Amino acid sequence: MKNTVVKIIIFVLVFLLGYQTPKFIYGAAKDGLYATLRNIPQRGTIADILRNDTLKVMPTYDKVMKAILDDYYKEADEKKVTYSGIHGMLTAFHDPFSNFYEPDQYKKMKEDNEGNFSGIGAVLQMTEEGQILVHEIIKDAPADQSGIKQGDIIIAVDEKPTAGRDLESVVKDIRGEEGTKVKITVDRKGEHLTCEPIRRIVHTINTTHKVLEDGIGYIKMSQFNQNSDREIDEALTDLEKNNIKGLIFDLRGNPGGLLDMAVNVSSRFVDKGVVVIIQSRGGIRQNLMVDTEKHNHKTYPLVVLVNSGSASASEIVSGCVKDHKTATIVGTETFGKGLVQSLVPLQDGSAIAITTAKYLTPNGIDIHKKGIEPDYFVEQSDDYVIDDDKTDAQLIAGKKVLLNKLGLLGDDELKDIIAKSDELKVKYEEKIAKKEAEEAKNKEKDMGD
Amino acid sequence: MKNKTFFYCILALLLFSVGACLGMFQMFLGANKMYYTAAGDSSVIVTDNVDDVYSSRYIFTAVKMIIDKNYVEKIDAELYNEMSVDLAKGMLRELGDSACRYADKKEVELIEKANLGEFEGIGIKPEIRTVDVDGIRVEKLFVGSVIPQGPAYKAGIQAGDVIELIDGQEILPYNPLAKAEKILKEYQLKPDRSKLKEVQAQIDKEYERIEKGLPILEAERKISYKSKDPIKIKTNINIYTLTPSSWTLEPAKQATFNGVPYLEVQCLTEKTGEKVGEIISNFKAAKKDFFVLDLRDVFGGTYDSAKEVAKFFVPNTSLGTLKTKKSSVNLLIPKNDAPWRGKLIILVNKGTNKYGELLANAISQDSSSVIVGEETLGDFKDISIYDFDNGGGFTLTTGEYILVNKAEKVSPQIQTECGPNGKEINKSVIDKALSYVGGAK
Numbered sequence: 001m002k003n004t005v006v007k008i009i010i011f012v013l014v015f016l017l018g019y020q021t022p023k024f025i026y027g028a029a030k031d032g033l034y035a036t037l038r039n040i041p042q043r044g045t046i047a048d049i050l051r052n053d054t055l056k057v058m059p060t061y062d063k064v065m066k067a068i069l070d071d072y073y074k075e076a077d078e079k080k081v082t083y084s085g086i087h088g089m090l091t092a093f094h095d096p097f098s099n100f101y102e103p104d105q106y107k108k109m110k111e112d113n114e115g116n117f118s119g120i121g122a123v124l125q126m127t128e129e130g131q132i133l134v135h136e137i138i139k140d141a142p143a144d145q146s147g148i149k150q151g152d153i154i155i156a157v158d159e160k161p162t163a164g165r166d167l168e169s170v171v172k173d174i175r176g177e178e179g180t181k182v183k184i185t186v187d188r189k190g191e192h193l194t195c196e197p198i199r200r201i202v203h204t205i206n207t208t209h210k211v212l213e214d215g216i217g218y219i220k221m222s223q224f225n226q227n228s229d230r231e232i233d234e235a236l237t238d239l240e241k242n243n244i245k246g247l248i249f250d251l252r253g254n255p256g257g258l259l260d261m262a263v264n265v266s267s268r269f270v271d272k273g274v275v276v277i278i279q280s281r282g283g284i285r286q287n288l289m290v291d292t293e294k295h296n297h298k299t300y301p302l303v304v305l306v307n308s309g310s311a312s313a314s315e316i317v318s319g320c321v322k323d324h325k326t327a328t329i330v331g332t333e334t335f336g337k338g339l340v341q342s343l344v345p346l347q348d349g350s351a352i353a354i355t356t357a358k359y360l361t362p363n364g365i366d367i368h369k370k371g372i373e374p375d376y377f378v379e380q381s382d383d384y385v386i387d388d389d390k391t392d393a394q395l396i397a398g399k400k401v402l403l404n405k406l407g408l409l410g411d412d413e414l415k416d417i418i419a420k421s422d423e424l425k426v427k428y429e430e431k432i433a434k435k436e437a438e439e440a441k442n443k444e445k446d447m448g449d
Numbered sequence: 450m451k452n453k454t455f456f457y458c459i460l461a462l463l464l465f466s467v468g469a470c471l472g473m474f475q476m477f478l479g480a481n482k483m484y485y486t487a488a489g490d491s492s493v494i495v496t497d498n499v500d501d502v503y504s505s506r507y508i509f510t511a512v513k514m515i516i517d518k519n520y521v522e523k524i525d526a527e528l529y530n531e532m533s534v535d536l537a538k539g540m541l542r543e544l545g546d547s548a549c550r551y552a553d554k555k556e557v558e559l560i561e562k563a564n565l566g567e568f569e570g571i572g573i574k575p576e577i578r579t580v581d582v583d584g585i586r587v588e589k590l591f592v593g594s595v596i597p598q599g600p601a602y603k604a605g606i607q608a609g610d611v612i613e614l615i616d617g618q619e620i621l622p623y624n625p626l627a628k629a630e631k632i633l634k635e636y637q638l639k640p641d642r643s644k645l646k647e648v649q650a651q652i653d654k655e656y657e658r659i660e661k662g663l664p665i666l667e668a669e670r671k672i673s674y675k676s677k678d679p680i681k682i683k684t685n686i687n688i689y690t691l692t693p694s695s696w697t698l699e700p701a702k703q704a705t706f707n708g709v710p711y712l713e714v715q716c717l718t719e720k721t722g723e724k725v726g727e728i729i730s731n732f733k734a735a736k737k738d739f740f741v742l743d744l745r746d747v748f749g750g751t752y753d754s755a756k757e758v759a760k761f762f763v764p765n766t767s768l769g770t771l772k773t774k775k776s777s778v779n780l781l782i783p784k785n786d787a788p789w790r791g792k793l794i795i796l797v798n799k800g801t802n803k804y805g806e807l808l809a810n811a812i813s814q815d816s817s818s819v820i821v822g823e824e825t826l827g828d829f830k831d832i833s834i835y836d837f838d839n840g841g842g843f844t845l846t847t848g849e850y851i852l853v854n855k856a857e858k859v860s861p862q863i864q865t866e867c868g869p870n871g872k873e874i875n876k877s878v879i880d881k882a883l884s885y886v887g888g889a890k
Contacts, residue, residue, distance in 0.1 A: 007457070060533040061509055064540045064843065067835050071847045072544065073774060081543045082505040086512050088539015092531040093520070100512070128645065130637030164638045281521055344515050347503050352512050356519045 061085065083350070095355050097341050103349030118178040119171075121202040122148060126167045134186070138205060142197035143184075152186035152193075159183060175199070207231035209239060212389075216402060217244035217300070221265070224257030224313040229264050229294075236268065236297040246402045247300040252331060252394070256312025259288075259340055265313075266320040267294035269302055269327060275320045277360040278340060285360075301405040302327035303398045306374060311335035318372045319361035328405065329374040330398040333428055338368030369439075370432055376401060376417055377424035530839065537843055546846055547577040547669075548832050554840035556673070561834075563749050566698040566718045571680060571691040572599020573606065574748060575669045576826075585631060587622035588665050590672075592684070593826065594748045594800035597698060597715045597870040600691045606684065607869060608746065608800030608826075614683035615671055621662040629655040703728045706873035710740040713871050714758065717750025717804050722757025729761055729789050739792035739883060742812070745822065746798065746870040747805030752780055752831075752850075755804040755811075760785040762793065762812045766853070769807050771831060773848040780850075782811065792886045793818035794879060797859055798867055802826040803850075806859050810852045813859070819885045820861040821878060827858030 064085070068076050086100045101109055111117040121141020125133045132154040137144050154162055157173045174182060176199050185194045206223040217239035221228065239247070249269075256262075266275045267290045274287045304318050304327045315334045321327035340357040360366050381393035389395055397417050403409035517524065524532075538551045552560065559569060576593030579586050590612040595602045612620065629652050636648045663671070672680065679692040700721035704711040712728050714721060732740050756768055764785035771778045795818055797809050806825045813820045831848035852859075863882055867874050 057513055057529060057533050057536060058510070060537055060837065061506070061513075061540075063835065063837070064537050065506070067843075067845050068540065068544070071774065071833065071845060072549070073772070073830070073846050073848050074544075076544060078505045081540045082509050084543035085536045085540035086509065088542065089512075089516075089532050089536040091539075092528060092535040098520075126637075164634065281519075281523060339521065342519060344511075346508050346511055348508055350508065352515055354516055354519060355521045357521055 057089070079348070086352070090354075093355075095339075097337070097339055098354040099352075101351045101353070106345065106349060106351040109351075117175055118199050118201050119175040120146075120148070120182065120184070120197040120199060122174075123204075124154070124167060124171060124174075130164070132162050132167065132170050138202060141202050142200060143195075146184075146195040146197035147193070148184060148186060148195050148197065149188065152188050154184060155187050155192070156185035157182065159185070203227055205231070207235055209235035211239065211242045211244060212248070212399065214399075214403060214408065215243065215245040216399060217242070217247045218250065219247065220250040220252075222254055224254070224261040224265065226258065226261070228257070228261040232265055232268055233296070240298065244300060246302070246406050248303045248305060248395070248398050248402060249327070250305045250395075251310045251314040251318060252305050252307040253309035254311070254314040255309065255335075256314055256337070259313060259316070262313035262316040263288050264291060264294050266317050267291045268297060269299060269317075269321050270324045271295050271299070273324060274362040276316045277362065277364065278357045279360060280357040299326065301402060303402045303405070304329050305394055305398050306331040306334050306372060307380070307394070308332055308335055308371070310372075311337045315367055315372050316359060316361075319365070319367060322372060322375070323362040323365075328376065328401050329372065330376045330378055330401055331374050331394050332377060332379060332424075333371035333373055334367070336367055336369045336371035338366055338370075369435065373425075373428065374421075377421040377428065378417065379420075379424065533837075533839075534841070537837075541843060541845075544846075547666075548830055549843070549845050550666075551843045552834070552841060556670075557834065557836065557840065557842045559673075560844075563716075564718065564751065566700060566716045566720075567695070568596050568599055568698065569695040570599070570693045571672060572596035572601045572696075573672050575612070575672055577665060577669060585627045587627065589622070590620050590665055590668055592800075593828075594746050594802060595869060597746050598696055600694055601689070602746075602869055604689045604691060605687075606682075606689060607686075608798060610684040610686055612668070612672070612682055612684050614681075615663060615668050616681050618661065618663040618668075619658065620668045621659060621664050623665065625659045625662065625664075626655075700724045701728060702871075703731060704871070707876055709873075709876070709879055710735075710737050711743055711873075712740055713743040714747050714805075715870060717747060717754040717758065717808070719754060721750070721754050722760070725758050725761055732789075732791075737791065739794065739886075741794045741796060741874075741879070743796045743870060744801050744805050744809050745796050745867065745872075746800035747808070748800065748802045748828075750804050752804060752807065755808045756780065756782050759808055759811050761788050762818070763815050764788050766811065766814065768811045769829075769853055770851045771848050772851060773831070780807075791817070792883060794882045794886075795820045796867060796874065797822045797825050797861060798869070799823050799826060800869070801859070802828040803830075807850055807852065810854070810856065810859050814853060817886055819863065819882045820859060821863045821874070821882050822861045822865060822867040824861065824864070825859040 061082075065078070065081065068081055069078065083100065083102050090098050090100055120143040121138035122134050122143040123136035123138070125135040127133050134143070134148060134150055134152040134154065137148065137150050154170065156162060157170060160173065162170050174184070176182060178200050180199050181196050182199060183194060183196050185192060204227075206225060207219060207221045207228065209217065209219045212218050219232065219235045219239070221232070263275045270290050272290050272292065272295075275290055276288050278286045278288060280286070302321065304321055306314065306318050306329055310318065310331075311334065315337065318327075318329055318334065322329050338358055338360070339355045340359055341353045342356040343351055343353045345351045358366060358368065361372075376397065378394045378397040381391055384391045384393065400409060400413060400417060404411065404414055534551060534553075541549045541551060562569070572595060573592050574594040574596065576591045577588050578591050580589050581587075592601070592606055592608055592610040592612065594608050595606055614620070632648060632651050632655070636644070672682070677693055679690050681688065681690050683689075698715040700714070700716060700718050701724040702713045702715065704713055710732055712725065712732075714725065752768060752771070759766075759768055759782045764782055766782050768780040768782055771780055793812070793815070795809050795813055797805070797820060801809060801822075802825055806827070806829070809820060809825070812818055829850035829852070830846045831850060832844050833847040834842055834844050836842040862885055863878065865874075865878055867878075
């Protein structure tokens with residue numbers, strides 16, 4: 001009798017084992033697939049969501065929405081209520097980098113990230129006096145062809161005055177459908193001129209380069225977007241023709257951008273190994289490796305310039321070259337954003353960006369809230385004028401460090417820089433220690449609650 | 450024996466295969482029900498109904514799923530709970546109606562208790578109103594009603610006072626940056642480099658103010674119920690330190706000042722009607738030919754309780770109309786064979802609102818009554834409360850009352866400042882009021 005029961009139990013187990021096998025195999029294959037699709041959300045069904053939704057997020061949505069649509073005394077916009085709810089829900093994470101973008105916001109962001117939009121190819125700036133200044137003209141772009149010049153003040157767009165308006169609304173009027181004309185009235189030293197450029201797709205230029213004295217090449221990248229790959233190639237190719245001996249790569253004020261581009265740009269300076277370690281939920285780590293195909297130029301002694309405005313992708317690149325010891329970092333500590341967001345577009349044109357991972361530098365250092373520590377701390381001079389190399393203390397120090405690396409400048413010449421750097425380094429370490437102590441205190445307080 | 454083992458092995462194998470087949474079948478059956486639709490260009494999301502992919506609910510579901518599966522930290526039960534609460538708050542915020550908002554467990558309890566005449570806290574019903582300050586629309590925190598017998602009532606705070614500081618903190622409007630933005634914009638219109646420093650200093654001051662201030666919604670919650678400790682409030686009138694307490698109101702109370710009979714309604718609960726009936730019988734027995742019906746600071750309760758009071762004065766008429774999205778209901782006052790037939794002076798003030806206003810207005814339709822006091826707030830929104838499983842809930846404006854005479858507020862025939870509920874009024878005002886009323890019916 002006992003024997004029979006045991007046999008039946010075994011048969012049932014065997015049956016269940018068989019029943020579960022296909023799912024097990026399928027599941028394993030699925031997980032394998034997604035591990036390689038980093039940053040891309042996993043698939044799931046609504047049933048999955050409801051199963052995971054242990055606590056009422058979906059029911060809350062349904063309940064509030066039903067009440068608003070059925071019972072609220074006025075008509076309400078379902079979509080707006082949903083968007084506002086999503087904005088609200090994200091505040092629960094206390095994470096300033098997790099954001100929801102409504103369709104119009106996302107559209108603008110996409111243009112910025114892609115670096116392409118239909119416009120006239122002028123970089124505008126609001127002056128302190130509130131005037132719209134043409135700060136830069138992209139060569140051969142519609143603005144250039146129609147005669148608009150750098151330094152012009154835009155006073156009207158399609159005869160609509162710009163006085164008292166913010167930059168964003170003026171830019172919105174200037175951009176428009178490809179092939180259409182826009183009438184721009186500018187003030188050039190008191191003279192009023194009207195130009196009529198035809199809008200077309202312009203590529204914003206985020207990478208500029210030049211040759212400095214003593215055969216030093218200089219590349220400045222102001223953002224990591226889809227064009228960065230091509231732009232850095234072009235810059236390096238051009239500098240190569242000039243037979244440069246060393247390179248300064250300027251990432252100051254670069255707020256970051258696409259992660260892939262950080263890997264691609266790093267691959268130009270490091271020949272093999274890990275660029276960055278991505279750590280997602282549950283401590284799962286994935287090493288993003290140097291793309292050897294992208295290592296397509298000569299490498300030079302390298303100095304990377306950074307400051308507190310260098311964030312995210314800029315920090316990945318500077319962290320990578322620092323840990324691989326292929327560059328010397330000069331400037332002030334970077335912003336300290338050690339988090340990776342994934343951006344997922346949705347059907348209605350909106351998009352959600354959420355923090356999906358932390359990243360660590362190749363040596364396993366978490367830079368979040370700490371930033372990348374430069375090899376030489378150098379502060380910007382007080383009388384620095386934008387785009388003026390003569391007043392740019394960090395660039396001057398960077399050049400000296402590079403010349404020293406090239407053996408063209410004696411160690412003695414760096415004495416002042418090192419002395420000042422040591423001073424600033426002490427300050428930086430104090431600041432970090434204070435921050436850490438505060439954080440530990442907050443944590444204790446949280447636990448006490 | 451050998452045969453038997455062989456048999457069992459075959460049986461086990463057979464069972465395993467059947468199980469595997471069934472398992473596979475079940476899986477594909479499940480899989481067939483899904484529709485994969487590309488969202489934008491990089492992700493894949495699944496829905497049960499392919500037509501719904503543009504719907505708000507679908508978008509929300511997608512967002513929720515993306516967060517669930519990919520957020521860098523594990524989402525625990527507490528965080529899910531916080532997400533639900535913040536979601537509800539966010540959705541309700543879009544309505545731009547301060548009466549529609551999330552209420553936590555404690556707040557829901559307080560709302561329900563208030564309907565029974567039980568109160569806790571400092572006894573102020575706050576009210577957010579928009580006012581114009583130097584060409585900027587800002588929200589200010591007003592004292593909507595003062596609950597009779599509470600700490601604020603005893604301290605002398607009155608409906609209509611403006612709350613300026615709470616525990617020394619300034620109250621910030623919804624958009625605290627508006628002023629800084631205005632300064633900046635004005636400067637941009639008329640740029641003057643010599644003033645740049647001054648403008649910068651002004652803006653810095655604004656930021657400092659914002660940093661130290663208290664957002665209006667938090668301020669509202671703070672005085673609604675949050676604190677157990679004494680709260681220091683500065684209004685446009687005075688500075689008060691209020692210690693929260695709990696107290697119960699009598700639905701109605703009989704009083705006499707200088708020989709004038711008063712019927713003080715303190716709150717509208719299920720029992721108010723009954724108690725009002727009793728007191729009216731007393732007046733009748735004492736052969737009174739008039740009395741003062743005190744409806745000052747009466748705001749809460751339900752329209753049913755208001756109807757039960759109204760039937761002693763204007764039976765078989767209407768309290769007004771409740772208009773909701775789907776319907777329009779005439780709020781009929783029940784029959785009553787022995788209503789009050791003498792003269793009536795109805796007292797209202799700024800704190801009389803909602804059901805208090807409906808009641809005062811309905812009763813004043815009778816020619817033998819006169820309304821005395823201050824113009825009322827004109828708050829005719831019907832608020833419903835919805836519960837969540839966690840004990841919390843949310844309030845929603847679900848209707849509007851329309852007065853029988855279509856008035857937007859109750860305007861007294863004799864306007865006079867009259868103080869809070871339960872305070873006697875000047876004899877000369879009463880004499881004047883009585884001369885207004887036509888003879889008894």
